[in-house]
Amino acid sequence: MAEMAEDERFMAEALRLAHMNLGATGSNPSVGCVIVRDDGDGLRIVGSAVTAKGGRPHAETQALAAAGPAARGATAYVTLEPCSHHGKTPPCADALIAAGIARVVVSVIDPDERVSGHGLEMLRDAGIKVVTGVLAEEGERELEGYLMRKRSNRPYVTLKLAVSADGMIGIKGRGQVPITGAEARAFVHRLRAETDAILVGIGTAIADDPQLTARIQGLEHRSPLRIVIDDDLNLPVTSKLARTARDVHVLVVTGQRDGSVAFIERRQALETVGVEVVVCDPKVPADLLAALATRGVSSLLVEGGARTAQQFLNDGLVDRILLFTAPLALGEEGVPSPLDRKLIPVGFVHTRTDTFGDDLLDTYEYERTS
Structure with missing residues (x-):
């Protein structure tokens, strides 16, 4: 003993x-x-x-x-x-x-x-x-x-959502709206620094114009690979992601091998500023995860938006849910979250609750049978 x-x-x-x-x-x-x-x-x-x-x-x-x-x-x-x-x-x-x-x-x-x-x-x-x-x-x-990468040929996927008291993740037409406080946001930046890659849909990339980097003193160099699901290559070259692509890698995923002249021009413009364009059907996240595994990506943080989150959930590709709940309400113009504390997908088990200032963080793990 x-x-x-x-x-x-x-x-x-x-x-x-x-x-x-x-x-x-x-x-x-x-x-x-x-x-x-x-x-x-x-x-x-x-x-x-x-x-x-x-x-x-x-x-x-x-x-x-x-x-x-x-x-x-x-x-x-x-x-x-x-x-x-x-x-x-x-x-x-x-x-x-x-x-x-x-x-x-x-x-x-x-x-x-x-x-x-x-x-x-x-x-x-x-x-x-x-x-x-x-x-x-x-x-x-x-x-x-x-x-997970060695056993299942895909990264371990964490879905992170910040939800208002009335079940919203943003406001239509307003772009990025702060929902959680400074303590919760600091936790997310530390999480990014411990993760290989972070993913958002093009809707979030355009509406919020995020950086998706680790912005805590001493951890800036630990920012993850940034991935955008963008079938039509609509990510603006003026976006924060594109403008910083030579500093922190950005990968844009499209399902189109060929396209119109305008599509080809958009691709060339993104590649010129350092964005990597990868052809992989965005409607089949499992194929993207397998491709990421071949690159050595072991962990993926899915941060938005609602459609992207729902697709990963529907395809059974989420291993952990980190659900922040804030006390503020966003009202009728809010964008509904695909889940909240009262509506957690079947198969997920609540493992802990943490407090960050006025915000709650509930963690749910998916219980796989094999």
Whole structure:
């Protein structure tokens, strides 16, 4: 029991580290690694690391470097099974073996077919004691985007909506209307910084002229890939998205391979300012998600508008709903939300409620049977 408690304590620290670079490690998962030893005066951490921004170096090799000779005979706590294949870097399993690690504790087994138990097998064959499944539920949650991409060939999708007290998400013809307060908006910016990509429909892009970036001091460089569903390529080149496309990538999705002269001109104008145009039927979000997965996108935040949100819900492609409810009312000219606290789609389970100033945030998770 004492060893289990210590394993959970140090794995919790590894998970905390993993969260630090969530959304910043490219196609690689953000993994935490903590190396612990006891020289007779109690357990102590001698090395720790998180997957570097961009995806390399991996957490294990950095933590081993920090530990140095102290790694020999120590225990390594890793949130995801150490890799066992040669890619751009040698296998982390080999690095753990070479460093003389005596015991490896893992939270989640890697579903990547190149790993999927092979890393653990390498460690055991080298005489290293291996323990798996420590804080597995927490590990699955921390790695949910990566695991969804590997298991289902699509990103983990979070739908975020801000709804007024009378069930509206905006006002017709008014463009972007602040619904939530500063505390809730700050939370959303932090969420963007931890997400690989963010998506809106063209209606929202034109009406609100959003930036869709992470605008919190110190996190500006963590803005996600910005995606607009825009079949007719109506995104104005003067929009904030187009004007900043060379700074933060913008991807516009159309289903049209060919088009009129005007359509071709609009495409050329967008590409000239740095917008990437991708052909993928906007009416089939599943195809878009599969295409994003091939790019290494593991998490997607859908922010609007009502039609886009409804389409993702109808197609069963939403994994989590973040529903902000504000106390103000927008009135008869408001744009109705596709859902509110009294109307949550079947299959979603309420998991928590948080308060941000005067605003409420309800979180709903979709319970999948397989």
